[in-house]
Amino acid sequence: MKRRDFFKNGILTTLGLGAFGSYPTLAANHRNNGIAKNIIFLVSDGMSSGTLNMADILMRHKYGKPSTWINLYETNQVKRALMETASANSFVTDSAAAGSAWGGGIRVRNGALNIGPNGERPVPILQKFKSMGKAVGCVTSVQITHATPASFCVNNGSRNAMPEIAEDYLRLRFDVMLGGGANYFSPERREDKRDLFEAYRQTGFDLVRNTKELQQTKGDKPIMGIFADEGLPYAIDRINDPGLKETVPSLAEMTTKALDILKNKPNGFVMQVEGGKVDWAAHGNDAPALLYDQLDFDESVKVAMDFAINNGDTLVIMTTDHGNSNPGxxxxxxxxxxxxxxxxxxxxxxxxxxxxxxxxxxxxxxxxxxxxxxxxxxxxxxxxxxxxxxxxxxxxxxxxxxxxxxxxxxxxxxxxxxWAGTNHSADHVELAMYGPGSEKLKGFVRNYELHNFMLEAVGAERNLFL
Missing domain, CATH: 1.10.60 (Diphtheria Toxin Repressor; domain 2)
Known part of the structure; x- marks a missing residue:
């Protein structure tokens, strides 16, 4: 197959999957008919196989127990596959294109968020789920406006348009959004001087800025939680700084709070959880940051799995959008x-x-x-x-x-x-699932196929192009 045909076919195969007319009523009685009520989609951004491997070694020999992710393989509790990660214009994707494959169901060019090569604007998946009556949200260790959370939420020609994405979230009014990125909400740092913090407050959001405020929020309003100017501190630095430990929540703490709120929604929920600073550490060839942020993400996997095991209606998806720097x-x-x-x-x-x-x-x-x-x-x-x-x-x-x-x-x-380098790789990556729908996981998946997989898992029709 010629190179141009490879990318063309990747788009054409999924062009029929990008537009959704009227959203169907979801199936009821999730526990008994194999339909998921909830989805927790966990992304360790930029996780090469060596990152997963070394974090497990560190966990076993420092703490005396396996990492949650590898233990799920060891005890055969999850269905496992490999996933291809190409974008519309490259074998090597960036996070925006990789996330948009999941979020929009089509391949887009690197740098774009749910804007296809020919101007296609698929409805992002969290907007779809919200239209179906589900609660939705994102949790991340980087800016909440960054490429991976944004890829589930918005359409934009550039992942760098984070001030604009911050405004989009105000309009979308998703249920729980937690991460960093205060610089894109603050009038002192925004070019237009708009005070988005105040705009969120005035339109009925619960705006939380530290761990204590996060713990105290009741979940009776949509929540925007911003805990750092840009990305959150690396886990290893937060753990060893009492001040940071008091004020900046861990990824697992944010995940736990999000689940405490979303679990009470009658029609279920869909949430994305991203360990975004795993990717940043890989770019920087920063081994301490990489391994402890991977373990920080692994704690969120445990939170998600504990929730899913105690509820028979939750599909957990664990993966990464691409490898990065291939450490070993x-x-x-x-x-x-x-x-x-x-x-x-x-x-x-x-x-x-x-x-x-x-x-x-x-x-x-x-x-x-x-x-x-x-x-x-x-x-x-x-x-x-x-x-x-x-x-x-x-x-x-x-x-x-x-x-x-x-x-x-x-x-x-x-x-x-x-380290093999300082940037993303074209590796096939880990993909694992637990819960209703996981039995349908094939041994090899293309990234854009997960969009319809999630829709079907909750009992929605396939996303037919009309």
Whole structure:
């Protein structure tokens, strides 16, 4: 098959799946007829297989128990498949196109949110479910306006239009939206100076800004929870900072609260949960951030599975939108000992690098890495890090031009973790399901097929193009 035919067929196969005329009444008696009342769609953004693997090793040998995800495989509790992740214009997708395949049922070009290559505007899946009478929402560790949550919610030609997406959410009035991104709601940071925080309050939203407020909200209004200016702090940094731990909820805490609210909705609910900073850590080759954010996401998997096991009517979907940087634990005589340094680390690479200034002495930098990461850098390695501050290093999710890649290269001899690059990969990725409808999962799935899979799981008709 020619390259252009591959992408063309991916679109044409699903063009009939993008527009929904009148939404059907959903089947009742979910518990007894194999129809799901609820869907929890969990996305560890940018999770390569090595990320899943190393997080499980860390969990088993630091905490003495397996990760939830791998334990579900080990105990044969979920149906497992591989998923292809291409976009409309590339074998290698970005998060906007990957999420739009799920959210709109067609392949779109990288960077777009539910806008097809020929201008198609499929109705995003959370809008469909809301029209069917279900409660809907998103939980994420990055901006709530970021590509993956937005891909379930809106149509926009650019994933970068986050100020506009923040306005779209005001109009859509979804039930629970939790994450970061205050800069896209604040009049001080928005180009149009509009105070979206006040607009949300005035139109009946419960606006929550910290962990205490999240815990206290009753769920009798639509909820917009914003807990950071951009993405939330990495889990490893939140865990080791008492101030952050008090004010910024974990992904599992947000998931738990969202479920406590949504479970009371009579027609059921559909929610997306994204571990978005797994992807950011992979871009930065930041091993401490990567593994502890994957474990933070794994706690949300446990929350979702506990809920689904206690209710016979909930479909849980666990996956990623694409691989990223393909990290792995590689052989050496000291591989075990080196990896064990991750058991004691107290900070992400990003946090440590943000403490360093070009004026720091080599000794001060060396002490910093020993205190927070147990890595005994050599003099020449410290000098290389300091020199990189003068040169700078451009990178995605790296506005301060911190030397992420250089540091990861130096760390590999101390952790035995190596990286294939700093960007997304075209790998087939993990997909697993539990609950009503999971028995229909095939062994190999194309990303856009999950759109109709979710509709059918709740008893809706296939999304016929008219």
């Amino acid at each position: 634990l590689f052989y050496s005589n000291q591989a075990n000992k080196n990896f064990e340094r991750l058991y004691e680390t107290k900070a992400s690479n990003e946090w440590v690098l943000n403490q360093i200034e070009p004026s720091f002495t080599s000794g001060r930098v060396r002490d910093l890495f020993m205190e927070y990461q147990k890595i005994p850098l050599k003099n020449e390695e410290v000098e290389a890090i300091l020199a990189s501050y003068k040169v700078g290093d451009d990178g995605l999710y790296n506005p301060s031009n911190l030397p992420f890649h250089q540091l990861a290269g130096l760390q590999s001899s101390y952790t035995s973790i190596q």
